[in-house]
């Protein structure tokens with residue numbers, strides 16, 4: 001099965017709503033429409049930018065999609081500070097990132113919380129980008145495959161095959177995030193292949209063959225080509241390089257199969 005590559009730009013806590021409009025417009029200008037037949041490109045700004053990004057995308061009829069960095073496990077009510085999936089759907093979000101390592105570490109999110117957020121995303125018609133990834137100590141022990149498979153299974157426990165078919169997985173080794181230390185293409189492929197095998201056990205081979213698995217961690221236009229060339233890597237979750245529209249456009253174009 002051929003899977004269309006997905007390049008997702010996770011802005012993290014960068015760019016206010018005015019800066020967001022400028023970055024989206026520059027990105028659209030730098031990435032001609034013809035590339036969108038070969039790659040899906042999405043930006044994942046802070047919540048406070050989403051309405052402005054929606055206006056820019058809708059107003060100019062852009063082919064870029066957008067999503068959020070987190071979602072509440074709950075739909076409404078007394079959850080101060082939380083953002084409901086219903087609100088994100090109403091803002092036209094396509095994706096929502098759940099279980100990013102920064103949330104697992106800094107905010108203590110467990111696999112159970114990640115699962116609840118994944119279900120919340122699905123309830124509201126959003127595509128969850130479910131993140132997994134090992135820290136340096138696990139990598140040094142050489143137990144990264146078992147670690148990631150366990151995190152995957154914990155974060156997706158009990159989802160039906162139909163639900164699994166609607167998700168995206170992002171493998172982001174924590175030691176490669178924001179460090180400039182990119183995993184080798186073989187490192188990325190090893191874990192992504194194990195993830196797909198595990199998805200096949202959970203949802204069947206056909207469902208697993210259709211699920212997009214992204215790699216994340218110091219991805220740039222210099223390394224994205226060899227990473228997405230791996231058979232089980234279907235795109236990238238990009239941090240720092242997504243803040244620079246020309247660079248993000250260039251790496252998206254490479255993932256589409258050709259330089260600008």
Ligand SMILES: O=C(CO)COP(=O)(O)O
Pocket residue numbers: 010100172176177178179180216217218219237238239240241
């Ligand atoms: O965490 C990441 C994306 O979610 C990766 O960040 P960097 O691309 O800055 O390493």
